[in-house]
Amino acid sequence: MNINPKAIQASVEVLSNKKVGAYNHMVFAVGDMAVHARPGNFVAIAVGGPSSSMILRRAFAIYRASNRGAYGGTIELVVAAHGSGSKWLSERSVHEKVDMVAPLGTAFGIPTEPVNALLIGGGYGSAPLFGLAEILKSRGCRVDMILGASTAGKIYAPLEGKRSVNIMTLTTEDGSAGEKGRVTDVMEKIIERSQVELIYSCGPMPMLAAVNEVAERSQIIHQCAVEESMACGIGVCMTCVIPMRDESGVIKMQRSCIEGPVVDGARVVFGSDRRIPEGTWGAPQ
Ligand SMILES: Cc1cc2nc3c(=O)[nH]c(=O)nc-3n(C[C@H](O)[C@H](O)[C@H](O)COP(=O)(O)OP(=O)(O)OC[C@H]3O[C@@H](n4cnc5c(N)ncnc54)[C@H](O)[C@@H]3O)c2cc1C
Ligand code: FES
DSSP states (O other), X not given: OOSOTTOEEXXXXXXXXXXXTTEEEEEEEOGGXXXXXXXXXXXXXXXXXXXXXXXXXXXXXXXXXXXXXXXXSEEEEEEOOOSHHXXXXXXXXXXXXXXXXXXXXXXXXXXXXXXXXXXXXXXXXXXXXXHHHHHHHHTTOEEEEEEEESSGGGOOOOHHHHTTSSEEEEEETTSXXXXXXXXXXXXXXXXXXXXXXXXXXXXXXXXXHHHHHHHHHTTOEEXXXXXXXXXXXXXXXXXXXXXXXXTTSOEEEEETTTTOSEEEGGGBOTTOTTSOOTTOTTSOO
């Protein structure tokens, strides 16, 4: 596979930047870039300005993309300011411009028939799930959502997003919102209650691994958006490789910016802890 053929590089204007809990919700005027953006795709943004030493682009999942409205195409992001690049981005003012490449990577697969879907997000990992929920609902699917985080302020669940799901369940590890615990603590109950047939997830790797375990036990197809560190986001550097099984079961190190971020959970070799698992194709024996 190669870079998403629809990807465009452009200097895009910040239309809005608002603090929402622990995150910044940012809207960019992107023109035609929005036309082919799908839930699961991500953007790669150059940070720090022209003379910055931060030479690597930063990856952010597309929260929502629209190609209508007063500003033409727009892309919305949910940014957690934690390191220097994301902090720089979160401090951009309205009318400033940033250099963006999008849409990148694979998108969530949409079933052709209405199904009962369960969407699970951890922290800012909920970002691509609301756009996905809207599409699934428009196709007649039942959509349940579980959002989890360590504490209430780290759950990103905008009011308008709640309307696009049938039942929203929140979990926090400190019990400050929703049920105390992790997303997997409530998963099986919801799978049974809503007769879930398809699971989508997005969040940190340990959460995806735990969700995948429950999905496999329940024999439910699980599509997850993996979040591995990405130094280029366009398939060149190989920093984002994760071990995945191909159709014949052979484990290969695959680029999560090209073959992912959305992948079939059953194919991912979780828990490899950035090591190459034994038996991986091409690895020394
Ligand atoms: C597909 C995807 C979607 C994401 N979606 C979101 C989102 O919606 N919202 C959000 O807030 N964050 C998101 N992230 C995380 C976001 O990309 C990081 O938080 C961001 O890169 C942090 O940059 P920083 O400068 O703030 O942090 P720092 O930790 O200071 O810098 C991170 C930089 O180091 C580089 N790096 C890290 N590990 C390695 C390595 N092993 N080898 C080489 N370079 C490395 C990275 O490429 C990045 O450029 C996403 C990440 C991915 C991969
Ligand atoms: S981030 Fe460079 S190859 Fe994927």
